[in-house]
Amino acid sequence: MANNRLTSNQDAPANISIRDHRAILARMNKHDREVLTLQNLLVIASASLPWIIEVQELRGSGYTYGEIAQRLGVTRDIVAAVLRSQEAAQ
16 A cells, blocks of 8 residues: 555546546636626626726725725726726727
């Protein structure tokens, strides 16, 4: 048993094939694109809400994405989506 430990890769997360690994990565990439799309739709649909306006004002005042996210209780990705949509609208 101890000999098997020495020859196995302790850092390997699972015993999966390269094909399965690539399939998992493709799924994760698709998921990331879907989440990004949903974030953008959220921002577009709620463009006139006070928190969207506050994100823009805080960024204009020099707050970082992290500070804005913490202050409003959203993620940095949402803050980035708000600011991207603002830039696209201009």
